[in-house]
Ligand SMILES: NC(=O)C1=CN([C@@H]2O[C@H](COP(=O)(O)OP(=O)(O)OC[C@H]3O[C@@H](n4cnc5c(N)ncnc54)[C@H](O)[C@@H]3O)[C@@H](O)[C@H]2O)C=CC1
């Protein structure tokens with residue numbers, strides 16, 4: 319069987335850690351790319367990771383480069399290029415810098431890997447995915463963003479910590495943009511098949527939901543020099559796996575929604591089925607009135623950000 323070719327653009331914290339998870343799970347061969355100014359850094363990280371393979375026992379060729387020629391005909395391209403936030407910043411403060419970076423990266427991907435699926439990770443996430451789809455012109459199902467797998471993982475972790483149960487037994491869904499308006503959904507959260515609302519009271523659950531919403535900022539406040547990367551990279555690798563192994567995972571991703579949920583042509587977090595054709599289906603749920611209101615608020619925030627980005631890029 320032909321091995322998948324996975325390119326990761328941006329060999330920083332999230333990019334290099336995604337390479338690590340992908341290689342360790344033998345999802346395919348990995349190309350780790352960064353800008354020429356980083357000189358040999360991507361080569362060094364790739365070689366270092368390769369040298370872990372005899373110890374851990376994985377077969378994956380890992381190449382570090384600053385040349386897009388090495389990424390040619392990738393099956394999946396992950397974009398982590400861009401700046402991360404520091405304490406006191408919101409993800410939206412990264413808009414001007416990262417919109418230009420994501421535009422430049424996507425132009426290169428379009429030229430070198432025209433059949434790839436693109437997973438965008440750079441922030442502010444929902445606007446960056448919109449831009450990557452626009453610049454690539456790829457079918458919308460082949461361009462998507464990683465946010466929901468991470469955000470639900472945080473929410474699941476906090477529930478497991480609260481109840482003293484294994485994280486394996488906590489299952490959850492979350493919708494909306496990857497910002498402060500994201501919508502964790504208690505109605506779609508269960509522990510060992512038991513609705514979470516039967517295991518803890520509403521006010522405690524609301525505190526947990528709030529902590530999950532602010533989960534990114536909590537890590538930024540602790541790290542001080544940048545933002546989270548272990549869990550974001552693990553979440554991204556899960557999406558890569560769903561595509562290269564055609565897993566048909568039902569997970570939350572930033573996916574293009576037009577008629578779906580009445581979004582009207584934007585990328586937002588929704589439950590999707592992810593397989594070898596990228597986002598194969600957006601799963602539409604009957605939302606409660608509160609969920610509808612919260613989701614709409616989140617979609618409006620995403621729309622505002624995309625408009626701000628379009629203005630910035632036009633000026
Ligand atoms: N969607 C999500 O859930 C998450 C998103 N992020 C976002 O991911 C991005 C990366 O974060 P980190 O890896 O922590 O940052 P980092 O600073 O460690 O790495 C970013 C890398 O991108 C590279 N880069 C910059 N411009 C580039 C270009 N034009 N082409 C190729 N590479 C380029 C830099 O040289 C650097 O090595 C940030 O925007 C951050 O906000 C981070 C965590 C979670």
Ligand SMILES: O=C([O-])CC(=O)C(=O)O
Pocket residue numbers: 402403409441468496533534535537538545546550
């Ligand atoms: O918080 C950040 O800036 C990085 C990110 O998106 C996350 O960790 O959720």
